[in-house]
Amino acid sequence: MIARYGDLPQDPVSAWFAETFPHQDLLRTRIAANLHRCPVMLTDPPNKSYFGHVVELAIGLALCDQSPYPRLLHCLDPGLATRLLTMADYQATVASAASHDTVRRSDRALRPAHLFTAASRLAHVRILLNEFDRHYSDAVARTRHVLEQYPHLLHGRPNETYQTRRAFRTVWSSYSSGFHSAFRSYGPATAQVSLLDGHRHADFLLGTTVLEVKSGRLDENHYLDELIRQILTYALLAHHDGHHVTHVAVYATRYQRLLRYRLDELTNQLAGNLIDLTATGAELAALIRNQPRRRFAA
Incomplete structure (x- = not known):
């Protein structure tokens, strides 16, 4: 007899989230209503995954x-x-x-065209490195060797690059309208934050705010459920690792929206009772450590 999808057992981490935070639907409804009021940015890059990498890397730069x-x-x-x-x-x-x-950011105004070039090159590096990371422990060395032999891989297909650049211009115009200043006001930025000895990686830590950047759709429940689990995971693991985390935030570029929540208030609301962040983070960390190790996502 074949089990139906709904009958399949949850993995331990998913089951823990459902039990620990039974009111995630409250946040999902709140986010959906918030985004529904936002004008959706009309961008249609040919490779949405590549485009997401470019946007995130440009923001980090x-x-x-x-x-x-x-x-x-x-x-x-x-x-x-x-x-x-x-x-x-x-x-x-x-x-x-x-x-x-040994470099530091200068005080010059941001130059979007130059940022795009740097971010797009690094996006191609990230995609190749992620492929090697799935199979090899020396992924950095292998990636470097391949790029030395085939440097054209850094440039991608001309038509894809051109269309991605057009979409990037639209997103960057929105980002520069106030989001960049808001992020800078949160505090010093660290990109690609390694959590729990590399088991997970958050997009950014800005001062005491864990930030997740989303360039894709968030118009269906399963997208929002994944997002909620991501931000809770990163915030709890960052707290567990000793980072002073007070807020968690989502920058939804497609919707031109920044959502930011106090971590303690959010976890209490989703749990329906007071949450001990230290104990809860330790529980989640133990469950993740017992899972098969994910390969590093650059």
């Missing part, structure tokens, strides 16, 4: 004071890595320094 995404940059020739950071307006902190590890 624009926000971080020090060189972000070191793992991606180490997949490149040091000279090329430094050139990409220079395009994104990072400057060496020492006149003779040649390493991309």
Whole structure:
């Protein structure tokens, strides 16, 4: 007899979320109503996954004071890595320094066209690195070797790049209208935050706010359920790892909306009772550690 989908047992982490936070539907309804009132941005990039990478990486390059995404940059020739950071307006902190590890963001105004070029190159690196990460422990070395042999992989298909650039211009115009200033006001930015020894990775930690960037659709319940679980996971694990986290936020670029919640108030509401963040984070961490290890997502 074949089991129906609804009869299949939940994995331990999903079951824990359902039991610990039984009122997630309240947040889902709230987010859906909020986004429903927002004008949807009319962008249609040919490769939505690639586009999402480009947007996230460009935001990281624009926000971080020090060189972000070191793992991606180490997949490149040091000279090329430094050139990409220079395009994104990072400057060496020492006149003779040649390493991309010794740069800091300059005070110059952001240049969207240059940011796109740097972010799009790094997006191709990330996609290749993620493929190697699924199978090899030396993924960085393998990625670097392949890119040395086939440097054209950094450029992608011309037509896809052109259409992605057009969509990026639209998103970046919206981002520059106030979201960048809001993010900077939250505090110093760290991109691709490794949590629980690399079991999970949050898009950003801005001061005491964990931020998730979403470039795709959020118009169906399963998208919102996944989003809610993501932000709760990242916030609880960040707290467990010793980060001082007070808020969790979502930047929905397609809807031109920033949603931000106090972590303690949110978890209490979704649980229906007072939540001990330290104990709850430790429970979740233990469950995730007992799962098969996910490969690193750059």
